[in-house]
Amino acid sequence: MEGENEVEFPTLYPEDEIVIFTTSGSTGKPKMISKTHSQTTNYDMLPSGKTYNDRPFAWIAGSPTLTVYQGVPRVFCDSSIALEGHNTMKIWKVIKEEQCAWAILLPYFLSDLVAQEENYKDLFMLDVIYTGGQPVDNIHAKVVGVFTKSLGVIYGSTEEIFISILSPITTVAEMKGGDVGKPIPGIEVKIIDGNGNVLRKPENGELCIRSMYGFEKYYGNTGLTDRALLGGKWLLSGDIAHINEDNHIMLKGRMKDQIFRGTRKIMPNSIEEVIITKIGIQNVIVVGVPDKRLYEEICVCYVTDPEHDISPSDVKQFCLEKFLGHDAIDGLGEMPKYFIRFQKLSTLPNGKINRRQLRMDSIQQLKLADQMEG
Incomplete structure (x- = not known):
C-alpha cells in the first residue's frame, strides 16, 4: 500500500537451512541438528485429517513446519500433561471433542489407555494411531479395536527424520515386538558388526542408515559428526537390529544399553x-x-x-x-x-x-x- 515500506524477501534455495532441532537427550546431552528446506518438506508419509500431536515444537516429531506445509489441523496439549499419567482420559476427551481422525501417541500413553480399557464404553475410535520412540509390543497393541481402528509404528530420528514405518495393524496378533516395518522410499539401511562388515539376514548388529534427505552434521560439533558418519555418508544409528525375511527392521535395543x-x-x-x-x-x-x-x-x-x-x-x-x-x-x-x-x-x-x-x-x-x- 502507498506509504508503507517495501519489504525485500531473501532469495531462498532448497539446500538453505531453515531450522535447528534438538535431539531428545535419551543417549546423553541433547545434540543440535540443522535441517534444510528440502529435508523438512519432502515427506508425505502420514495421513491427512485433523491430528492430535503433543510433541514439543523443538523436536522433529512435533515441528510445526510439518503442520504448516501439509496444511493439516493439529490439536495438542502441553506434553507434560500426558506424562503425569492421571490425565489420560481428559486428553482422550479432547481428542474426541475435536473429532481428530488420527493421533501420534507415545507407548507410555498407549499403556495408560489400555489400563482404562474395561471402563471405556464410548464408540468413538480414531482411524489410526501412530506410535514410536520406545519398544512397542502386544500390550500397546490392545488399543486396537477399542480406541483406534488400527495402530502403526514409526521409526525415526532427528538425524534422519523418518526411517521406516510399520503399516497399521488391525489386530493385536499382528504386532511383533521390535518390528518397525520397511524403510521408507529414499532410505537405505545395512547391518554391520564391530569391524564394519555387513551382516546377512537375520544377524544382529548395528543399524546404519543413508538417506537422500541426508544427515549432514551436528550443529557446531564436527568431532561428533565425524564419529557418527562412516564413509559414503552412512550414519551409525546406535541401535542394535537385524533385517528379517520380509525386509522389516527388527530393533533389539540401544548399543549403550x-x-x-x-x-x-x-x-x-x-x-x-x-x-x-x-x-x-x-x-x-x-x-x-x-x-x-x-x-x-x-x-x-x-x-x-x-x-x-x-x-x-x-x-x-x-x-x-x-x-x-x-x-x-x-x-x-x-x-x-x-x-x-x-x-x-x-x-x-x-x-x-x-x-x-x-x-x-x-x-x-x-x-x-x-x-x-x-
Missing part, C-alpha cells in the same frame, strides 16, 4: 519382553548395575498396575521359571540378580524412559556406588 555380565552381552529388551507378560506388571525396564567381579549385574525395575501388589520376590520367582542363570552353558545366563519396585519410572521431557537416571536410582537403592568405576 547392553549389559556386560562377565563375558556375556545381554540386551535388556530380551528380558523386558518376558517380564512384561506377567499379569499385573504395567512397565518394566532392565538396567545394568556395577559388580566388582562380573563388571555388571542385571537389575529389574518395574511398576505394577494399581490393583496388583507384586513384590520383588514374586517377580524373582517368575524369572526363575523363565531364565537360566548358573545352569546356562556359560554359567552366566540372563537370570536377573536384583529386583526393585518403583511407583513411577524416571522419564525424559519427551516421555521416554530415562534409563540413565533409572540406573543411578537403582545403584543408590542397592547401595552399589562403591562398586562404580572411577
